[in-house]
Amino acid sequence: MKVSPGLLAGATAAGFAGVLALHTMAALGPPGRNGGVMPATSASPAAGAGAARPPRPGAARLPGVGGPLRTATGTSVQFAYGTLAVRVTVRGRRITNVTVASLQTLEPTSQMISDQAIPVLRSEVLAAQSANVQGVSGASYTTSAYVQSVQAALDALHIR
Amino acid sequence: MRCTSADRGRPALTRAEPVMGTVVSFLVPDGAGRPDDVSAVLGTACTELHRIDAIFTTWDGASPLSLLRRGEAALADMPPEVAEVLSLCRAARRASGGWFDPWAMPGGVDPTGLVKGWAVERAAKLLHQAGVAAAMVNGGGDLTVFGSPGLGQPHWRIGIRHPWRPDALAAVLLATGAVATSAGYERGCHLIYPGTTAPSSRAASATVTGPSLAVADALATALAVGGDEALAAIGEVEGYAGYLIRPDGTEASTPGIVFG
Numbered sequence: 001m002k003v004s005p006g007l008l009a010g011a012t013a014a015g016f017a018g019v020l021a022l023h024t025m026a027a028l029g030p031p032g033r034n035g036g037v038m039p040a041t042s043a044s045p046a047a048g049a050g051a052a053r054p055p056r057p058g059a060a061r062l063p064g065v066g067g068p069l070r071t072a073t074g075t076s077v078q079f080a081y082g083t084l085a086v087r088v089t090v091r092g093r094r095i096t097n098v099t100v101a102s103l104q105t106l107e108p109t110s111q112m113i114s115d116q117a118i119p120v121l122r123s124e125v126l127a128a129q130s131a132n133v134q135g136v137s138g139a140s141y142t143t144s145a146y147v148q149s150v151q152a153a154l155d156a157l158h159i160r
Numbered sequence: 161m162r163c164t165s166a167d168r169g170r171p172a173l174t175r176a177e178p179v180m181g182t183v184v185s186f187l188v189p190d191g192a193g194r195p196d197d198v199s200a201v202l203g204t205a206c207t208e209l210h211r212i213d214a215i216f217t218t219w220d221g222a223s224p225l226s227l228l229r230r231g232e233a234a235l236a237d238m239p240p241e242v243a244e245v246l247s248l249c250r251a252a253r254r255a256s257g258g259w260f261d262p263w264a265m266p267g268g269v270d271p272t273g274l275v276k277g278w279a280v281e282r283a284a285k286l287l288h289q290a291g292v293a294a295a296m297v298n299g300g301g302d303l304t305v306f307g308s309p310g311l312g313q314p315h316w317r318i319g320i321r322h323p324w325r326p327d328a329l330a331a332v333l334l335a336t337g338a339v340a341t342s343a344g345y346e347r348g349c350h351l352i353y354p355g356t357t358a359p360s361s362r363a364a365s366a367t368v369t370g371p372s373l374a375v376a377d378a379l380a381t382a383l384a385v386g387g388d389e390a391l392a393a394i395g396e397v398e399g400y401a402g403y404l405i406r407p408d409g410t411e412a413s414t415p416g417i418v419f420g
Contacts, residue, residue: 136319137341
């Protein structure tokens with residue numbers, strides 16, 4: 001298997017550690033307990049002031065397995081190339097979407113790295129729910145910031 | 161990060177602490193052995209991580225380790241942790257068959273390949289001593305676990321990041337202690353042959369498991385540099401096991417690796 005420079009660049013920026021650790025705990029947890037609408041009013045003080053958002057009224061009425069869609073924005077986290085915050089949407093205990101709520105990078109190169117890394121991280125978060133693991137060995141910078149923000153958002157949604 | 165009373169006793173407690181140039185994350189599963197003051201315990205562990213970081217950072221030219229590296233201070237002037245770490249480095253150098261060698265680095269002795277694991281292990285020990293029955297502490301991908309992850313499982317399931325596909329795992333290992341992975345994909349090619357400045361090309365990903373994360377971290381560095389030769393050496397170290405992904409994508413592991 002050959003490594004293309006493009007792949008390596010993506011992988012460098014998109015190191016991957018705790019991502020799996022946090023939402024697989026969510027995926028593994030007992031279903032139903034947090035399935036209902038909970039006001040997302042608390043975020044992790046340790047991770048900073050997570051900007052919790054109340055569930056969107058429209059989305060909350062959507063039918064579906066595991067309850068209504070709920071969304072929260074994670075803490076804005078500094079990493080080697082800038083600052084980012086992510087927005088996480090869940091249905092029941094399952095993460096249905098992760099988007100970038102804010103991203104400030106230090107320079108154009110950082111923007112480029114982030115542009116490569118973030119779609120990968122997003123797919124990791126979504127894919128991780130099917131991987132039955134508690135942690136991941138092997139990591140790097142961007143991941144950690146992304147994970148931290150995702151974690152804060154999940155804390156706000158009372159999903160661990 | 162204390163749980164609210166409504167959900168106390170249910171979810172795993174987590175904390176992520178930016179320190180040592182990475183983020184150290186804590187995960188404490190729910191269970192009988194989770195003291196009420198676990199948040200305070202995590203705080204103590206984080207304080208200790210920052211204290212260790214201040215001693216060993218090579219980014220701060222005024223840190224004790226930086227002074228030692230430049231020959232501006234003697235080992236006797238160092239905090240006792242420095243001698244402890246260097247002693248572990250010597251043991252790891254022997255165990256690795258010389259593939260881990262902090263004294264062969266350009267710029268003076270550099271125990272970086274062991275310090276992070278050592279610090280994370282120390283944080284985990286603090287948790288354990290404070291009465292936490294089970295936890296995972298993950299220092300940017302080098303992690304250690306103790307106790308049960310929950311639901312009566314004896315092992316923690318730990319994914320090994322795929323070296324070329326960030327959306328995939330290369331393997332899942334069952335762990336009861338430390339899991340450290342070194343690879344060229346993170347932070348550029350920081351793995352260098354002892355005595356040279358050439359990056360290693362013998363491993364795409366190198367994982368070592370064992371009781372001590374300090375030792376596993378160092379041996380993972382050795383495995384990433386030395387490839388199959390280092391794997392043979394690690395196979396001889398009691399309690400430790402190695403899992404190597406070669407640059408061509410083929411894999412090898414020693415008998416102690418338990419795939420999940």
